[in-house]
Amino acid sequence: MGKYLGLPETFGRCKKDIFTGMVDKIRQRAHSWTTRFLSGAGKHVMLQSVLTALPTFSMTSFKIPISLCKRIQSILTRFWWDSSPDVHKIAWVAWNIMAQPKYLGGLGFKNFVDYNDSLLAKLGWRIMHNPDSLLTKVLKGKYFPDCSFLESSVKTGASHGWTSVMAGKAVLEKGLGYLVGNGENIKVWSDPWLSPSKPETPIGPPTLANQNLLVADLLHSQSNEWDLEKIRLHLPLYEEKIRLLIPSSRKQWDRQVWLPDPSGLYSAKSGYKKIAEEKLIVQQDQFDWKKMVWKLQVPPKIQHFLWRVLHNAIPVGSLLAIRGIQSALNCKRCGELESIQHLFSSCPFAVQFWSKVPLVTPTVDPASLIVFSDWYSAQVYRTALPPLGVVSSPLVPWLLWNLWTARNKLVFEGKAFHAEDIISKAVAEARVWEDAILGKKKEQKKGPQVTTEKGSHRSFTINDPPPPPPILRLCSRLLLFSVTEEAWKPTDK
Template sequence: MVYKEDQIAKVIVSYFGKLYTMQEGDRRETVEYALAALVKEVALSIHADKAPGPDGFSASFFHSNWDNIGDGLVKEIQGFFESGIIPAKINETHIRLIPKVNSPQTVAEYRPIALCNVEVLSGLCNKAHADGSLKGIRVARSFPRINHLLFADDTMFFIRADQRSCAALSSILSRYEAASGQAINTSKSSISFSKKTPSSIIEAAKGTLNIHQEGGVGKYLGLPKHFGRKKRDLFSSIVDKIKQKASGWSNRYLSTVGKFTMLKSVLSPIPSYAMTCFQLPVSLCKWIQSALTRFFWDARNGSRKMAWISWKKLTKSKAEGGLGFRDFQCFNIAFLAKLSWRLIHYPHSLLGRTLLGKYDPENDFMQITKRSSDSHGWRGILVGKDLIAENSGWIVGDGKSINIWTDPLLSCSRREAPMGPPPEELVKYTVADLFLPNSVEWDRQKIHRILPQWEDKILSIKTSALGAPDKLAWIHSKTGDYSTKSGYWAAMQSRTEPENNIVTPTALQDILPVGERLLARHIDVDPLCKRCGAFESVNHLFLHCPFAQEVWEHTPFASGFVARRSSDLPAVWKSLCDKVCLPPLGIVNVPLAPWLLWSLWIERNNFVFSNRYTSVADTVSKAICLAREWSGAQLREIVKGRNLTAPTPANPISVTVQSDAAWRNSSNLAGLGWTLKPWLFGKPWFSVAEMVSCISDANLILLNLSRQLSLTSPF
């Protein structure tokens, strides 16, 4: 065992030096066989903003300059695998050691990130799949065969349990070892078999592959490898992890604000990874919620304290009087909807071909219904699909995918479709049937005959001039793309009944521990106001107490407020927040009323528990100072968030277009304006478009007009 830093470094270098020592051998044939067409495919598949090296160049450099550097890059990579020699500068990278176990003691229990190169291995598997020597497996007739998957720094192989397939995989691994100089660590590898595999085949496969450890149980990357009937027990470790984090000694002395931050930023995201893949049982979500509730309300010494408000109310947004905590069932649905969104827009991806090929290869994904034989994972994806179906609309392209009676096509911001019942001969009519022959222009006469009450809205829809396919759009975002955040709030809205949309603070939820509420919870206290002796309720504390009435009378509102005339705080809250302060205060866009309530509550507690009296003037002044501080912080955030970078100078032989559009909902008219520089010295151009259904359509029309004009530019 070593403890000094220099000794630890020597042990690490020695261990990984032996592990990654190059093996001698002829690898030219293997490299040319496996990497001929793979290098370009891999380089262009990397996200443009990902994988930057120490020099700062990300993958976008290779994307944009491939025509110039592609051939040289391929030869450089092939040369490295053939000779085992690579220029020192190219080999520079950042290496991080990731512990594989809790409290690692040896170097072997760390995993180095950025040393693994599996391009040759993937290429060999693809070649073997093509020539039939390693076909892989499929789970259904319409399912593509897969013989390997790469995930993080792991490689998973899928083969038939027979001698021929095992021998082919063993040959591939041997060729990879010879070509890369990296040895397969069989002690850290495992092999899983289907339930009905005979024991003789199992032993033969283990011997051929020299892998004797069986897998299939436990977890992989925090998720269970196999599912049984008791789903709740499989995910119970999530709750254990939350409780472990929450009970840490450093968390016991957090203030309420500290607990709020800890809960939202650290504890609530713990189940997120599992939620992205599977639907958690309802009982587990309630178990997680209970653990977080106890963390938020209980005392520092762990003793159980009273929860003054239900978790359901705390999950409301701050604008609705909550704290924005997560409803875990809704958050789970929002994550699953992201998977469904991917299947809708990328049905030909490997994930799409796999799942759709297994569960329903004949029908469109949005038309698939739940069946009793469906797996747990697929049932969760269908739950996400239902959320998308309830909150999406169609963008008209060629019109072939949109049924005019059942699909929402009339609006960009809400689900709206023509109302039936349709005539029997028109039940299967699509939007394309409303176009002129061999065109994507509307047939006005046909629309007037079939859908006269919806004629104006349909004609305001702008179709694709190039005949692009129809696209399903998420109605809760400007771009039409789905996001987990907007999906979560859509799921929350669908689970709750419509309520009054007035902004209410915690006081209006009737949960402040005033005398009335403490008495209602059977706590033996004096329920009378310590200032005036009246029964202390929320309305009394903030409106009817003589001290509170004086505070409101001395508040410098442009129009006064008489508190004694108001019997209920929620009823007058919106008007209080709308009141404008006198100009000398410097409070413009921030309501003063919430800060007055906060000051009254602080002064009440100081008077009750510390016997400290504060004057009316000081209470009002404190509220004004807090409001100013808050207003200044919001202005600083706005300025900080602006992009102050100077615009990049335009190419001297290009045309710069500056444009803007406005849209009026009542008349469906759009005003368009743009300038082209340097052509005509930036002369402004204006136009008006009719039958425009939303501002995004107005912007598209504007871009199309300015583009057409710029193409006629003499530059």
């Protein structure tokens, strides 16, 4: 609690040491992993589950400086794109794009400034709902003795802890609302009470007579139902919205809830989502990332590969030239300038490749599509013909992946593969993946398997007793072994 009371010199040095140590710990952890053998999906898991979680403890108590958030972001960016700490590679996609939700083309990484604010909002939520706690009493006595927490503000000379609490309060104000009980604590013109889904207050200005109007004044004193005459007198434009609200018949106290979450309770996840939604700019003709990438029945490494291709984040000649690299820009097969569209669709080798793949004819001619995302959308769900044996998973992502790996073999190792060989390899990998997925689903339907003494297998049922722990089975077998006369033979020394 002392960190909120303001200890200028001691706390300032302690805070600096905490922040510096946090950055060093994140950098040390990122450099300790060998990412060379991790796929994009593997890096994604490590970054989300470990590196992003390291500063969480400090962010729940302090408002981290923006410069420090950028340093953390830089470490994570280098971890994502580099294969080792000593080799820096091109960062093809900006962090603010990768920090967007997956359905908008990002990877769901955290924006650390917003993430910090969403965590600090939990402090404000506790202050609001735990007025008898020691921390709330101390903070109220020092910073808002004559008003409520939501009416408080940052004062001159306030400690860094209180400034952090105020940053979280700004997040709470974005989603706080009231559930009408007896209406005695809700101010009609200033409190958000008109909607149970989003904060909404009536638009004024109020008159001199009703400027201090409470919601309780719009309710019948006996039944606690809406008084339509008073509503039509003071708020005639909001009659329909008010009648949709159902106040408590038992005249319970008004409840202040977090509207973005159905439970009414604040969480850092819902707070971060609320902040992110306000910053999103959704385009009308947006690419359907969920359907075209993240919902495909393919391995996560191929999903991340498709994400990079659709973001122009693979090292082909035209994209390298934009970044000032002027070597090996032409296609190794035909000599033209290599681009993503050329590599996967318009190159003579690619045209021959797709003509030999037994797929159902697309409704739109892919050759007429100039933008690669449109070409991909027309191709990705083309069904494989029966002889291939690929039914549940789409084959096109496997073909694109193997075209890319064959191109890399040709560029870096000088190994050229025929179109038939690439198709055969893609079909074989798709079959193995499909068999593994179908087998896993069958095992989940059957239930867990148990091996009996004779080596046979059977499935558990609801009425079967749970198997004994391994240590008990081991002890019972040792006991059986010890009492067997043939097995027990003392040695002569």
